Amino acid sequence: MSIDIGIIGLAQSGKTTVFNALTGGTAGTGYTAETQAAHVGVARVPEPRLQTLAGMLQPKKVVPAEVRYTDIGASVKSLVAAKGIGGELLNRLESADALLNVVRAFPDESVPHPEGSLDVERDITAMNLELVFSDLAIIERRLERIEESLKAARAPERQTVLHEQETLLKWKAELEKDIPIRSLDLSAAETKLMAGYQFLTAKPLLIVVNISEAQLSQADALEKELSAGHAREKTRVITLCGKLEMELGQLDESAAAEFRAEFGLEESGLNRVIKSSYELLGLVSFFSTASGEIRAWSIPGGTSAVKAAGKIHSDMERGFIRAEVIHYDDLVNCGSLAEGRKQGLLRLEGKDYIVQDGDVITFLFNV
Numbered sequence: 001m002s003i004d005i006g007i008i009g010l011a012q013s014g015k016t017t018v019f020n021a022l023t024g025g026t027a028g029t030g031y032t033a034e035t036q037a038a039h040v041g042v043a044r045v046p047e048p049r050l051q052t053l054a055g056m057l058q059p060k061k062v063v064p065a066e067v068r069y070t071d072i073g074a075s076v077k078s079l080v081a082a083k084g085i086g087g088e089l090l091n092r093l094e095s096a097d098a099l100l101n102v103v104r105a106f107p108d109e110s111v112p113h114p115e116g117s118l119d120v121e122r123d124i125t126a127m128n129l130e131l132v133f134s135d136l137a138i139i140e141r142r143l144e145r146i147e148e149s150l151k152a153a154r155a156p157e158r159q160t161v162l163h164e165q166e167t168l169l170k171w172k173a174e175l176e177k178d179i180p181i182r183s184l185d186l187s188a189a190e191t192k193l194m195a196g197y198q199f200l201t202a203k204p205l206l207i208v209v210n211i212s213e214a215q216l217s218q219a220d221a222l223e224k225e226l227s228a229g230h231a232r233e234k235t236r237v238i239t240l241c242g243k244l245e246m247e248l249g250q251l252d253e254s255a256a257a258e259f260r261a262e263f264g265l266e267e268s269g270l271n272r273v274i275k276s277s278y279e280l281l282g283l284v285s286f287f288s289t290a291s292g293e294i295r296a297w298s299i300p301g302g303t304s305a306v307k308a309a310g311k312i313h314s315d316m317e318r319g320f321i322r323a324e325v326i327h328y329d330d331l332v333n334c335g336s337l338a339e340g341r342k343q344g345l346l347r348l349e350g351k352d353y354i355v356q357d358g359d360v361i362t363f364l365f366n367v
């Protein structure tokens with residue numbers, strides 16, 4: 001299972017362009033009727049350590065981690081209003097790990113803006129309100145059902161339902177003040193309750209400001225200014241030159257690097273988006289080695305060895321015996337797994353070991 005990110009944004013903001021840039025896709029951009037099917041694609045997570053490991057261990061196969069992007073190609077608000085057909089697309093957003101909001105900053109007379117003018121702040125607010133709108137619809141539906149069920153509920157069950165009702169009313173009041181659920185301080189019980197709902201305003205949000213090539217010189221300043229206003233826990237802002245990145249994404253690595261240097265771009269847009277997403281989601285990378293294959297994985301920081309094994313295969317979680325672990329840095333320093341074992345850098349760890357970013361792991365398990 002890969003990390004799953006839903007792309008949202010106003011019409012013509014560059015959602016499909018950014019989707020293509022990230023996934024190397026060639027989905028049609030420009031004006032398209034809403035309710036079109038979503039675009040789904042994967043990006044390989046750039047991970048230089050994986051290349052180094054591959055060079056060193058000479059595996060038969062090298063598999064990078066992936067992030068899955070879904071460009072739903074419709075406004076959240078219209079999906080909420082349409083329900084039926086909107087439902088499936090909305091579900092995709094609701095099951096995403098994070099949302100990526102593409103906000104238009106590039107000027108282009110030939111691309112009409114739905115609001116008639118460019119205004120990054122206004123568009124960020126508009127999108128936040130669409131997410132609020134969607135969550136309020138969920139809460140209202142649930143509250144109606146609760147009303148119904150309370151009529152018949154008996155004492156023990158009644159207490160739980162009343163508690164849920166009270167919590168939902170509290171969140172509703174916050175949402176009505178345009179406060180997203182992700183910025184509320186939730187108790188453990190509330191967090192548990194919330195997990196059952198998949199609220200859109202509860203998801204980490206990456207705001208990608210789509211700039212033109214001509215705006216590249218102001219990109220850093222713009223990023224700082226917008227971050228000051230919007231970046232907080234679970235929200236980040238970055239600028240990206242969507243169209244340029246999409247075009248570069250179609251070139252081979254060395255040609256792309258050459259153009260990047262000409263534009264003064266230090267790293268690829270994909271790199272920057274992935275880095276911010278990882279920060280936002282608190283993800284770390286580990287590497288698994290097994291039967292001639294080396295593979296990179298992304299897991300939330302604080303994941304135990306047995307859960308990390310489960311990410312690879314449920315059998316590995318169920319039959320977990322132990323993990324042989326060496327840190328990437330140690331492995332690179334000593335040169336081989338055999339040498340790592342000799343020097344005692346390769347350790348045996350149990351189920352509860354917390355996997356660290358850069359761990360190279362061989363899982364031992366029973367089937």
Ligand SMILES: Nc1nc2c(ncn2[C@@H]2O[C@H](COP(=O)(O)OP(=O)(O)O)[C@@H](O)[C@H]2O)c(=O)[nH]1
Nearest residue numbers: 011012013014015016017029030106108242243
């Ligand atoms: N000039 C310029 N045009 C862009 C940029 N990004 C997207 N576009 C154009 O804006 C239009 C809408 O882009 P698209 O990705 O289809 O937007 P979507 O409706 O959000 O999916 C297309 O004609 C794109 O070529 C950009 O950075 N600069």
Ligand SMILES: [Mg+2]
Nearest residue numbers: 015016029073
């Ligand atoms: Mg589109």
